[in-house]
Structures are given as C-alpha cells and as structure tokens.
Amino acid sequence: MNDPDKQHNDNGDQNTAPYDKGEADNLILNIDGFEGPLDILLTLARSQKVDLKQISILQLVEQYLSFIKQARHLRLELAADYLVMAAWLAFLKSLLLLPEDNNSEEPNAEELAARLTFQLQRLEAIRNAAATLMSSDQLGRDFFVRGAPETTKINKTFTYELSLYEIMKAYADHSARMAVGEVNLERRPVYTIEKAIERLERLVGSAIDWTALESFLPHFPEDQALQKSARASIFSATLELAKQGKVNLVQKQTFGPVFLKIKKGDHNGAV
Amino acid sequence: MVQSENMRILEALIFASDKPLSTVALGEHLSEGTDVEALLEELRQSYEHRGVNLVNVAGKWMFQTAPDLAFLLRKELEEERRLSKAAIETLAIIAYHQPVTRAEVEDIRGVSMNKGTLDVLLETGWVRPLGRRRTPGRPMTYGTSEAFLVNFGLNSIKDLPGLKELKAAGLLDNVNVALLNLVNPQEDIEEQGELPVENLS
C-alpha cells in the first residue's frame, strides 16, 4: 500500500532543517539552485520554524536583505529580480515600521504583508501537492495496463470506382501525348521563289509564243516533295513577274493549264 | 463462475484494450436497453480482489494491475517521463489551478517560465491547451488531459490528492480574492471562486 501521508507535509516545517547563519552561507552558495526570489523567501520563511501563516514578515524581510547583502559581499552575480525583490522588501519594511497613516496614499502595509504570506503559502502548498502527486501510483511505474493489447483488426476491402470511359480517355490522352512527343519536324525540301524567278526569267525569254507553265518546271523525279515545292514556287514566280509587268498570263478555263508569254516591249527592253 | 454473455463481451472489450473505454462505447456492442453501468459494476466487483482490477479512470473503464502488486512490477520510469523539478511544479499548478494561463503559473512560482517547460508538458500529453480566456490579450489557458488522469489513476480532476484541503484553505484562489477573505473572513468559503476545474467535465 502506498502511503501518501508520509510525503504529505502541509506545514513543511517538521522536515525542514533550520537555517542559522552558517546555513545562510550555504544558501548563498546554492543560489543557482533557487528558482527565483520567492523560492528563497520560502526557504527563509521555513527557517522561522512556525506555520507559514504565523511567520514574521519583518523578520523575513531582514533575512532576505541580509542574504542579498552577503551575496553582494561575495560578489555573486544576482539576477535583476532578486534585487527588485530586495528593493520591494525594503520598502515594505519601512511601511511596516512607520505608524499607520489612514489618509496616506501609500498602500496598506498589512495588506502587502498578507499578500506575501499568501504567495508563500500558495507556493508551499503547490509544492506539497506536486510531491504527493508524483509519489502516488503512476501508470507504467506502479500499475500497468494490458501489456499486449489486442487492437481491433480492420478487414478492409477496397472497391474501385472506374468507368470504361476513363480507361478510354486515359488511353486517348496517352496516345495524344506520345504522338506529340514523337513529332519530328524535318526541314522540308524547298525550291525557293528567288530560284524560281531566276529560272523563269531565264527560260521565258526563249519562248516566243504562249507556253504552258508546266514546261518551265524543273524536274525532280526522285523527290516528290521538292517537285511540289518547285511547282508552288514557279507559280508564285509567275504571279510576281506578271505583277512586275514582265509577262502576260492566260488561263482559259477553271483548273485549266496556265499559259504565259513575255511582254514584247519589256522583253526588248530587258535584253 | 457463470457469466452472462454481456459480461463476457464487456470483459473481452476492456481487457483487449490498453486504453480506457467509455460506457457509451462499450454499450454499442450490447443490445439496446442493457444496463451497462450495472454490468460494469458487477464486473468490477468480480475483479476486486484479483491481480488485475477493473477501474474507472477519466470516467472510463480499464483493467490494470492491482496497486498492491506494484512492488512486484515496479519499473524505472522511462527517461522521457522524468520531469524536471520546474516541470513537475508547473504540472501541479496546471492540474490544481486549471484552466490557468502561463502568466498565472509564473505568478504562483514567482519566476518566469522556462521556454521548454510547457513544451515538455505538452509533449507528455498530460497538459493540453484549454482555449483562450476572455480577458484582454486573450491569453491561452492550460489544463490536464485524459492521459494525465489515466497516468495517475484518477477518475476526474476532483480526485486530485489534497485538492479539497487546498480549496478550503483558499490557496487556489486568486490573490485578490484570497486577500478579501483574509480581511473579511466569509461564512461560505465554498461559494466563492468555483474551481475552474468545472470547465473540464
């Protein structure tokens, strides 16, 4: 059986060794071990060996101030809050020593002292509670739960929602994407218009009468694409020359052959 | 011992789990109209003197080893569970004063809170944020979790050791309220400053 009462120590004074001057030195050496001025005040208050409700605040103030004095004498680095507390306590001491002035704007000394007493009591109480709590039975230390819990086994079955349309779409998209991926834009063989104009100007002079456009075409029996390009360029060149007034064009019917003939005057002029 | 089928089901469900199960969750496995509470009480009694006990923690049910066998099973707490003095003190303040703000914890301890302290406590899963207080600055308040109750074998925050005494002594009150009581002792101490704990239930 656990016995929390053993740890329970509401007054905190039975177990606490009294502090005399020598202990105060000890206190100072351990200053790093304290968690702030309130912690030190509580330790000092305990040294009065009375119930916290009964402690003498004036005595506590003296204890603290002498503690700070000694610490400074030993040139210990004191955090600012220790000094702030010292200043406040010095102020409190002056209030406690002065006769009470009811009309004064100053805070009530008794109330300030009560406030400090309460803070010390509260800190002491929560420390005792913490000790009791931590010494009570704890899971994984004093009691245990099922070591090998049997968890719920979940038998999951999955259903997949998919339509034929989605499969088709996926395949179509894939095909399209791969198609784009494989495009290889080869440079198509081109018979340039410049070349065509040059050829036409050269040949058309030798033709006296109306001559079909076909007869001016270069021949590329091995290369259909180049042949097509040449046809297009020769036609364009014909139009260009007609625009420049160098040749006349005739087409007797829709889709019929195009005939061209050099303009006489220009020809003469050109030659 | 002849057990009813319902009791066998409850026993199996709670025994299988390493976490406490609520009466409602357990009831879902029994036919409607079953008096689950009564069955659980009966089951609890049948385990009362065994090596494993049925206990009511955090308002839920679980099996755990009997406390008197702790000597046999006691283990060192894992490293991660070993909390610093400051963390333990902070945990106690949060437990007894919840919902409590960081500033209030600092006020009670008289020192500003170390950066990591709250993190460590949140990490243990014992402390959780409880929401913001409707005061200027809307500070976050903290309290304890179900895991905290389970860890210390408490059915509710009201079962915290020494809580009644602390409350009666006014040590859980706000300083100003406490001072008011010191100056004008009131008849009805219970009335005033209801425990914030109530928010948890």
Place this chain on the structure above:
Amino acid sequence: MVQSENMRILEALIFASDKPLSTVALGEHLSEGTDVEALLEELRQSYEHRGVNLVNVAGKWMFQTAPDLAFLLRKELEEERRLSKAAIETLAIIAYHQPVTRAEVEDIRGVSMNKGTLDVLLETGWVRPLGRRRTPGRPMTYGTSEAFLVNFGLNSIKDLPGLKELKAAGLLDNVNVALLNLVNPQEDIEEQGELPVENLS
C-alpha cells in the same frame, strides 16, 4: 472468488507483459518450491468461460480474447478508392496492349512504373499475370481479368474501343490528327488533307 496471492501475482504478470511469458520466467517471481504449473492451470480454468482466456502458446502463457468473441475486435470496412492517373493509364495500356510486360508498359508510357502501381492494379482484380514470355529474362506478362470484362461490361477484350472510335467519340478532338497518324500510320492516310498547291496542276 478467493485467489491465492501467488495466483494474483501470476495474473498481474501475464496481463502486464507485452509478450507471452514462460512458466520458468513466471516462477522467478514466486517463492521457491511453488508449483507454478498447477497454479497456472488453475488460473487457466478460472478464465475458461470468461470473455478473456488464459492460453498456452508454444509453452508460454498469455491472455487472449475468447475465440467466440473475436468478432468484437474485427471490423469490416469497405472503402471506395480512386485509382491514380498513372494507374488508370497503366491499366489502359495493359488492356490495349496485352499481353504486355512491365518493361513494355514503361516503354509505351515513356516513364518508369511506380512501385505500387502494378500492386494496386493487381489488388483491383482487374489485372492478372498471364505467364512468362519466352524471351531472355522470361519477363512476366500482364493482361486483364474476367473481372475487368465484367466490371466494364465487355464481352471480350476485342470489344475495347479502338483509336478510331475514340476519335469518333470525341476523345481525341484536341489532338492534331496528322500527328496522331505518326503513331497509327496505316490509318486514314488517304484522307489526309491535300496540299492546296495541288489545285494548280
């Protein structure tokens, strides 16, 4: 039921352990000369008709939910899942190109296959291994299952719509038909738009 202290200890030890405990290991916690076997047998019997049973597995002892209550700890869950885009495309390729190896799918898709993709497809039951190909490395080939045909309302895999139908259905609308023909060169080449130049001849 009054239990002996020894029985309580055994009960607690087995309950709290995260693995089955041997008779010897259990005996170490009891005073020497205790008949551990007999105690365990007694404990086993006391749990025989309860929701939890003490069982001996491979010479070691553990608590286990009674077999007839195992259903309590099982949950049947049906979950609807969606296939990833990659999985759908892989499924489509397997359907259109079967029998096809993993390497071929990767080659067709132009990306390496994610580890889980084939697993997921096999899990759907729509894809199945068709056997190994008689080529070096003997790679596994995959195709669609009967469940695939049933699920998609097809009589046979030949009923899968071809590219032409995909186009007719408008699924390839945004695709340059001329480019698509690079993939399917035998299709529709005659209908390809004549170059306007031809009109001149």
